[in-house]
Amino acid sequence: MARVRFSIFFSVFVAMVGLMIIAPVMPPLIRELGLSETHSGLIISLGSVAMAAMAPVWGGLSDAKGRKPVIVIGFLGMFVSYVLFTFTMYAGLTRLISGGLLVVLLIVARALVGLFIPAVPSSAQAYMADVTDEKGRSAGMALIGAANGMGLVLGPAIAGAFALIGLIWPLYIGALLPIVALVFVLLLVPAHKPVIQAKPPKVSPFQKGVRLYLFAGLATMLSIVTLQVVGGFYFQDQLSLTTQETARMISFGLMLSGVAMIVTQGLQMKKPKWQPTPLILVGSLLLIISMALFLFAVGFVGFYAAFFLFGIGAGLMMPGFMAGASLAVAREQQGGVAGLVGSVQGISAVIAPILSTSLYRLDKQLPFAVVAGVVLLMAITLLSVKNKPARSQLFTNKKD
Template sequence: MKEIKPLMAINILCVSSMMAFLAVVGPIVRELNLQEWHAGLMVALAGVAWVLLSRFWGKKSDYYGRKTILIFSIFGFFLSYLFLAGYTNYAIINPPSVIISLIALVFARVMIGVFYSAIPPVSNALIADKVEPSKRTSYMASLGAANGIGMIIGPIIGGVLAVYGLTAPLYVATILPLIAVVIIYFSLEPSKKREETKEKAIHFLDKRLRLPMIASFFTMYSIVTSQVCLGFYILDKFHLTQVQTAKSTGYILAVIGVVFILTQIVVSKLKNISSHTWLILGSIFCAIGYFLVSIITTQIQLTIAFSIGTAGLGMLMPAFLAITANSVQEHEQGVAAGTVSAAQGLGIIIGPLLSTILYEIKPEIPFIFSATTFLVLTIISLSYKKKEAIRC
């Protein structure tokens, strides 16, 4: 598949852009006199946009072509991020009222969610278009490795550039999606357009997609919980300054990004292991990792615990994406990918709202709850694998 390299490049750029903001969101929230639940609200409403539009983008890419939708959505992502950087810079220099800052930041995050929600399902559908079923897990893992690289670059941007001001990482990150648009325009061939039909689209609760939807929901719920709570957890656990917290958050996210990439590489190479097996192993690793996060006492221990959980995520994500692609027919790939992506968006909605509420009770509770969800996923995955074995 010759499109895999440019596809990986645009995902690296866009994930880097997203992660750069997450590395400084805690300090920015505190700087603008907002509260922790405000950060949760921003991410949650972006998740609403993700849920509502993932299926829409996937279905439109089935008919108008993957390249067209990617160019349109990533350019919109660039414009939204530019507004976020510009307003944050203004608000730090000339602090407005809390309500104005909240409205502006929520608007920016929602628009980012609107346009970013197209990138995962359309990228996954493009792989499904070009790759035979037996090799999809490997290619999904390669795309996951690209996301992992973005998880490294983004926090480095956020952590290193934070010394020049909390908005410096945002301005640098704004440029990245614009570069992605150029890469798409010159590197991807126009996708074949299909005629719209009256055939009924995949139902949101289609039984073929229940397992990957459950897995994607739990996975994104826990990822967002980590992203929203990590900065506050470091601030409150180790009593660092805002700049030190931004650096520490960035470096920890960078380390786990390396772990995520290495795990994805392993998954892509071990082609004889089934997607369902990776799903089970990933769930176990995640449960262990998130539980350990709740009992750490040093930053090194925190990094190790998150690394264990991230290794599990590296197994989970290509597994449920491959299960999705292999569960539907060719003309359903876009909407199927969008449906599972919408489940991820649901995790983005519930994750920050619930985790910030739990955090106010006790900082460790959100991570214990995440560990519990992965124990549940382990049981569900084992049940599905047993059913598959009986059918065979």
């Protein structure tokens, strides 16, 4: 069991690092290629669209074909697509390719990365559901959340370290990591029979029970992406910082949030009695408080406190919505619902940058106010659908 959990953790961690390692070097690479910010946004957005579209497909395949084969295919596809993306970048930097052809090839390569990456977390989440019972489901999903958090923190850090050698070096590492993870999966993950032998029963995002937790997932991921996208602009404007000071502050703040998220999920793994509803509600409260601090704090201490509370809140909500969605469906539908969770994350990566930057142009405080409103609406909806006792059953072992 321990080796399976480690393999699941490592697989999700590598997939998240593979996703995040591109982000810090994309802006300078795009400018080195002579392309515009619009091209960068198009390349990243279409990759996120591919993630959103393919996550449910991979989840369903893991139900029908088995978790391990889909994870293996995911890592092989990640390797090939990263090699293509890196080669295209190299060809552009050395002026072997330029203009419209370069843009098209970068879009195709990034879309392939987005196509294969969700195969890993969708199958891994379903695998975790297979090896945990209802009482331990939240703790199991907290392990996946911790892998996401570590990837979120270490991905940009790894990119920054290797970028000191050369801007394209993080892409070389991005291509190498899937092969390393593939070896771990082949050696440590036991063969796992498909949970269904016929056509997989489809899971609808509007299915009773599932839709509520997908809403919670959407609120959580919108919060995270919004902070990543407009945080730097906001703090620079609020505190009159230079670009270098802003970069240092946002980097430290996001790292603080990531550490808080990892610690919170680590504690959840050791204290597995909290169930999805209370995890989401407590996390929502902390997220709303953090948004209030972002809006009304006047100095570095207040903003860093907001980052820390944000990390704790997100660290509670992430395993909450993943476990809740998992517990809302049958064993034969675990891959399908894991795919929907992955799709929600992809959708958030598509709409949050557009929405948050548009709101920021209207008023710099609007993105944080809207995020707080969405989280509050989600929490109220959760309370209205679930029975009131769910709010006080913080240590219940019963399925919500």
